[in-house]
Amino acid sequence: MTDLLKKPRRIALGCEGSANKLGIGIILHENDTSTVLSNIRHTFVSPPGTGFLPKDTAAHHRSFFVRIALQALRVANITIPDIDCICYTRGPGMGAPLTSVAIAARTLSLLWNKPLVGVNHCVGHIEMGRAITGASHPVVLYVSGGNTQVIAYAEQRYRIFGEALDIAVGNCLDRFARTLEISNDPAPGYNIEQLAKQGGRILLDLPYAVKGMDCSFSGILTRADELAAHMKSGGKGPDGEAFTPADLCFSLQETIFAMLVEITERAMAHVGSSQVLIVGGVGCNERLQEMMGTMAAERGGSVYATDERFCIDNGIMIAHAGLLAYETGFQTPIEESTCTQRFRTDEVLVKWRK
């Protein structure tokens, strides 16, 4: 009887390149277990004070794709016949980088004669987060440079309960790093986090822009930029003393993370969930995890987060979500394997969940 319930052994190769990280991951599904066979990534780092542009980022992905793929295959120690399907990020993301990775994925699919599966980037983060942390039915906070959404699963869709109305929270952080000319290596968000730990002498006043279940970050960014200009010209803080870039980073984090905690808590109350899962690059931030953990504990729940291997964009999350979809019968015909810069999370039919 148990033999009838056994899932066959399946392996997927996932390709991710929707922003400045190029990742290729290989995952094994066997029975109820997911195993990461390899997860290789390379990040396009632009100079301090600049952001990565689509054209340069796409050139980076094209130049690194083959060597990353070879490395992923080598680390996984598998042969081509072992692979069941090739998954790629269909969207959302930057147009040129998405397309460059899709072309490579298509080529692999055709050369190796394997089915192709187009994956939603957000669903990739959610499914990998669920797999790694074991969270069964969490409210998901998806925070990155390109996305800020509060998501809960209901009736075969990942429903968006709340989101940023303008720029993503990670975009706000990254652009503020540009203002301060902080290094982009390994990531501007990480460097802001480290600076914030040195700050905190004074909490500077920034707009708190929660709007029901949604939030807004553009006003905060503008105000933070104004404060930075004020500081650079020798201006004083409200207490009459000078303040530092560290104080600015501290204040920015405290304000925007409190906003994220509030909208997440509101969704937890509506949904009746006691679990929070934080996914996306900003989910690496330990201060955000700490603040979310405090809120969840006060509600008798817990917070789940992954480390930077899986928080940050990677190929394994695309392989995992793609394989889940493939196992329900989903494939993307080659002629339909386009990319779309806008691909809403709730557009995906989640057939692999009850």
Place this chain on the structure above:
Amino acid sequence: MSNELTYPCSLSLDVPFPDARLANVALQALRVDKELSALVQKELSAVDSTLKVRYKATTNRMLRVAVNSFFDSLALVLEVMEQLDVDVIEARKAEEETG
């Protein structure tokens, strides 16, 4: 007065591949993405082992941008074929095992 665009600038490319299979792979991988701008039109086809590309554009500048972008994508397809085809990977594995 016709509002239809005219495409006075054109370019033909014939890209030879080692065999018809690889030409067809390149065709299928590259024809999926449409030109983003209506000012450029592109037609791809494969005849035996040759990939035929026909570009038309309203201006030379649009033509240059589109063709350069196509060459970038073509270069990626070629590199994937060169390094990641089944027989290449198997040959490399065999070489590593004997070495």
